[in-house]
Amino acid sequence: QKEVEQDPGPLSVPEGAIVSLNCTYSNSAFQYFMWYRQYSRKGPELLMYTYSSGNKEDGRFTAQVDKSSKYISLFIRDSQPSDSATYLCAMSLYSGAGSYQLTFGKGTKLSVIP
Amino acid sequence: EAQVTQNPRYLITVTGKKLTVTCSQNMNHEYMSWYRQDPGLGLRQIYYSMNVEVTDKGDVPEGYKVSRKEKRNFPLILESPSPNQTSLYFCASSPSAGTDTQYFGPGTRLTVL
Numbered sequence: 105q106k107e108v109e110q111d112p113g114p115l116s117v118p119e120g121a122i123v124s125l126n127c128t129y130s131n132s133a134f135q136y137f138m139w140y141r142q143y144s145r146k147g148p149e150l151l152m153y154t155y156s157s158g159n160k161e162d163g164r165f166t167a168q169v170d171k172s173s174k175y176i177s178l179f180i181r182d183s184q185p186s187d188s189a190t191y192l193c194a195m196s197l198y199s200g201a202g203s204y205q206l207t208f209g210k211g212t213k214l215s216v217i218p
Numbered sequence: 219e220a221q222v223t224q225n226p227r228y229l230i231t232v233t234g235k236k237l238t239v240t241c242s243q244n245m246n247h248e249y250m251s252w253y254r255q256d257p258g259l260g261l262r263q264i265y266y267s268m269n270v271e272v273t274d275k276g277d278v279p280e281g282y283k284v285s286r287k288e289k290r291n292f293p294l295i296l297e298s299p300s301p302n303q304t305s306l307y308f309c310a311s312s313p314s315a316g317t318d319t320q321y322f323g324p325g326t327r328l329t330v331l
Contacts, residue, residue: 112258147324148261148308149321149322150319192261203315
C-alpha cells in the first residue's frame, strides 16, 4: 500500500462549482499536511499548510485534516478557470537527526470549464 | 526577486554522456532538494541537502550525484545517463527541512536517447 493515495482524476467542473480534492494516507506519523498547486509547465507552489486536525481557510480555499481517519481534503469554493491546475497533497514526518521526510501524492488534474 | 533557478530548462542528450543540471536559490535557504516527476508516479525525491556539505539520499537516488559546496547552489549530476532517467526534474529550497514551504524551480525537462 502506498503511503499517500490521491485520485489522479482528471476532474472537470463548471465555473462556480465547489471542488473537493482528497488524499488518504497510511502512516500515522505524518505531522504536517500541505497542498501544492502546479500549473502546466511550472513548478509546484504551496497553497495551504496545516499541522492539526480541523479546518483552515484562506479565501476560497479550505484545507481539512482528519487525523483519526487519515484523510485530508482541499475545498475550492466558487471555482474559476484560473484554478485549472494539478493539485498535489504532501505530508511530512520527522525522520530523525533534524530531518523531515516529505511525501507527495501523485496529484489530481482539475479543469474548471467557463 | 526571490526565486529558484534551474538550467538548462530543456535538454536532449544521449546515453552515457555526463551532464549537470544546475540549481541556484537567492533566499539564503538551508534546505535544498531534487525531485523527478513522472506520469503516474508523481514527485519523487532524489537527493536532499540540509546545509552546506550535508547531503543525503531521497527515495530514488540511483544514477544521480549531488554536491553542496555553497549554500545557494545544488547541482544534480548524471554521470552516465540512461533512457529511464528521461523525466521532468525540479529543484526546491526551503528555510529549513521538511515543515517549511518548499519553493520550486521551473523544472528541467530531460530526454535521454
